[in-house]
Amino acid sequence: MALTLLEAAKRHSGDVLRAAIVSIYAQESDILRVLPFDDIAGNALKYNVENALPGIGFRGLNEGYTESTGVINPQVEQLVIAGGDLDVDKFIVRTMGADQRSAQEALKLKALAHKFSNTFIKGDSQTTAKEFDGLQVRLTGNQLIAAGSTSGGDALSLAKLDELIDAVDNPTHLLMTKAMRRLLTTASRNSSIGGFIQWDLDAFGRKVAVYAGLPILIADANSDVYQTLAFNEANPGGGSNVGTSIYCMSLMEGMLQGIQSAMPEVEDLGEIQTKPVFRTRVEWYTGMCLMHPRAAGRLYGIKNAAVTA
Numbered sequence: 077m078a079l080t081l082l083e084a085a086k087r088h089s090g091d092v093l094r095a096a097i098v099s100i101y102a103q104e105s106d107i108l109r110v111l112p113f114d115d116i117a118g119n120a121l122k123y124n125v126e127n128a129l130p131g132i133g134f135r136g137l138n139e140g141y142t143e144s145t146g147v148i149n150p151q152v153e154q155l156v157i158a159g160g161d162l163d164v165d166k167f168i169v170r171t172m173g174a175d176q177r178s179a180q181e182a183l184k185l186k187a188l189a190h191k192f193s194n195t196f197i198k199g200d201s202q203t204t205a206k207e208f209d210g211l212q213v214r215l216t217g218n219q220l221i222a223a224g225s226t227s228g229g230d231a232l233s234l235a236k237l238d239e240l241i242d243a244v245d246n247p248t249h250l251l252m253t254k255a256m257r258r259l260l261t262t263a264s265r266n267s268s269i270g271g272f273i274q275w276d277l278d279a280f281g282r283k284v285a286v287y288a289g290l291p292i293l294i295a296d297a298n299s300d301v302y303q304t305l306a307f308n309e310a311n312p313g314g315g316s317n318v319g320t321s322i323y324c325m326s327l328m329e330g331m332l333q334g335i336q337s338a339m340p341e342v343e344d345l346g347e348i349q350t351k352p353v354f355r356t357r358v359e360w361y362t363g364m365c366l367m368h369p370r371a372a373g374r375l376y377g378i379k380n381a382a383v384t385a
Contacts, residue, residue, distance in 0.1 A: 077114075077329065078112035078113060078114045078328070078329035078330075078333045079112055079113065080109070080110055080111065080112050080113070081098045081101055081102060081108060081109075081111075081113060081339070082098060082102050082109065082279055097185060097339060097340055097342065098339070100182055100185045100186055100189065101185065101188075101189045101340075102279065102280070103280055104185075104186045104189040104190060105189040105190065105192065105193040106193075106251075106293035106294050106295070107192075107193045107196055107251070107293060107295070108189055108192065108193065109278065109279065110248075110249060110291075110293065110327055111196075111327055111332075111333065111334045111364075112327060112328060112329055112333045112334065113333065113334040113335065113336050113362075114329070114333060114334070114335050114336075114365075115335075115336060115337065115338060116155070116335050116336070116337065117337075119154060119155050119337075119361075120152050120153060120154045120155060121152070121153045121335050121363075121365060122150065122151070122152050123150075123151055123153070123365065123367055124149065124150055124151070125149045125150075125151050125366075125367060125368065125369060126146070126147075126368065126369065127146075127147040127149050127369065128146055128147040129146050130144040130145050130146040131144035132144075151365075151367075153208075153335060153363055153364070153365045154208070154363060155335065155336070155337060155361045155362060155363050156206060156207055156208050156361070156362060156363055157206070157359065157360075157361055158188060158191060158192065158207075158359070158360050158361075158362060159188060159340070159357065159358045159359030159360055160184060160187075160188075160357075160358055160359075161345075161355055161356070161357050161358075162180050162181065162184050162355070162356050162358070163348075163351075163353035163354070163355050164176055164177045164180055164353060164354050164356075165352065165353050166347065166352045166353065166354065167352075169354060177354060177356060180356070181342055181356055181358065184356070184358045185340065185342070185358060188340065188358060188360060192360075192362065193295065193304070194304050195207050195208060195210055196210050196211065196364060197210045197211050197212060197251070197295060197304055197305065197323070198210050198212055198304060199213065200212075200213050201213075208363045208364055210364075211323055211325075211366075211372055211374060212321070212374065214366050214372075215323075215372060215373065215374045218243060219243060219244075219369070219370065219372065219373045219374065220373070220374050220376065221236065221239060221240055221243060221373060221374065221375045221376070222312040222375075222376065222377050223236055223312075223319075223375055223376065223377040223378045224236075224312070224313065224377060225312055225313040226311075226313045226315075227311070227313045227314050227315030228311060228313070228315035228316050228318060228379060229311040229313070229315070229318055229319040229377050229378060229379030230311075230313070230377060230378065230379060231378070231379060231381035231382060231383060231384050232256070232259065232260075232322070232375075232378045232381075232383045232384070233383070233384045233385065234263070234269065234270065234271045234383065234384070234385055235385065236375055237271075237287075237322065237375065238288070239375075240322065240324045240373050240374075240375040241288060241290065241324050241373075243324070243370065243373040244324045244325065244326055244370055244371065244372060244373045245326060245331070245368065245370040245371070246326045246328065246331065247290055247324050247325065247326050248290065248291075248325065248326050248327045248328060249290055249291050249292075249293050249324075249325050249327055250287060250290045250291070250292045250293065250322060250323070250324055250325075251292075251293045251294075251295055251305075251322065251323040251324075251325060252292060252293075252294070252295065252305060252320075252321075252322045252323070253294065253295055253296045253304075253305045253306065253320060254294055254296060255296075255307070255320075255380065256305070256320060256322060256378070257285055257292055257294065259380075259381075259382065259383050260273060260285070260287060260292075260383060261273050261285065262382070262383070263382070263383035268385070269383060269384065269385050270385065271287065271383060272287075272288075273285055273286065273287055274286040274287075276291065278291075290324070305320050305321060306320065307319065307320045307379065307380045308320075309321060309376060309377075311376075311377040311379070312376065312377045313377065318379055318380065319376060319377045319378055319379055320376075320378050320379075320380075321374050321375060321376040321378065322374075322375045322378065323372060323373070323374050323375075324372065324373045324375075325371070325372045326368070326370075326371045326372065330367050330368065331367060331368045331371035332364070332365070332366055332367070332368075332371040332372050333364070333365055333367065334362060334363070334364050334365075335362065335363045335364065335365055336360065336361060336362045336363075337361040337362075338361070339360075340358060340359065340360035341357075341358070341359050341360070342356060342357075342358050343356065343357045343358075343359070344356055345357055
């Protein structure tokens with residue numbers, strides 16, 4: 077059964093290290109806070125994606141049916157290896173305490189959380205062969221909706237946002253930048269536009285904006301490192317690359333979910349021989365699966381301008 081990292085951690089309440097890792101992940105990444113993960117055996121997951129339903133008709137007496145079968149596309153999703161090593165000099169440990177290593181390990185886990193979140197959206201195995209493909213690469217056809225055709229992008233319209241939501245089966249979340257969320261909340265205060273915004277609390281007591289019943293996840297929590305959804309994307313109408321995207325997702329088992337072999341590992345390799353440092357390795361065997369053709373959608377070509385109705 078696919079569980080979010082927070083839900084999985086509750087089943088291992090006595091594992092202090094696991095709980096610490098999950099807390100860091102969930103607080104650093106809105107995506108990792110709510111994305112369900114399946115623990116899989118082996119290095120890949122095989123699954124089927126529904127492509128087309130079989131036909132259904134009516135028949136008269138003594139007549140037959142026209143044979144029809146559905147279309148199912150088999151898929152294979154490989155785990156990727158993400159992580160890194162970190163070294164802390166013996167001098168720092170001996171003079172400032174062993175907690176200096178713990179502080180560096182926490183920073184490494186935060187960086188891994190941000191890297192996963194960035195790849196979840198922007199990953200492209202054609203450009204970087206060792207990473208998995210993100211939503212921007214995977215979403216095509218009817219799941220890719222243009223905000224308009226104006227050169228340089230178009231202002232977000234609430235009608236287009238509603239169209240995006242309708243393109244997803246059982247939607248659970250929206251994903252955008254803080255800048256885009258600000259434009260939405262500004263529009264909600266304008267009676268001629270609307271776009272009713274509510275506020276809720278997440279698992280850590282932080283405020284979360286909600287539009288049309290869908291919590292808004294933020295994709296630029298670490299914008300100094302990853303400009304994940306900045307206004308720097310190409311627009312359907314051409315012109316300058318000053319557009320951004322909003323994603324609507326169904327984050328649940330059998331829809332859009334993560335995969336992993338197990339929780340991320342933090343391994344103490346001790347003092348290495350080549351230099352006087354203590355080395356720690358942080359590693360995670362992970363990936364994502366888009367298991368339904370309408371599990372997510374992308375609205376793109378949105379410029380930085382006031383929202384319209």
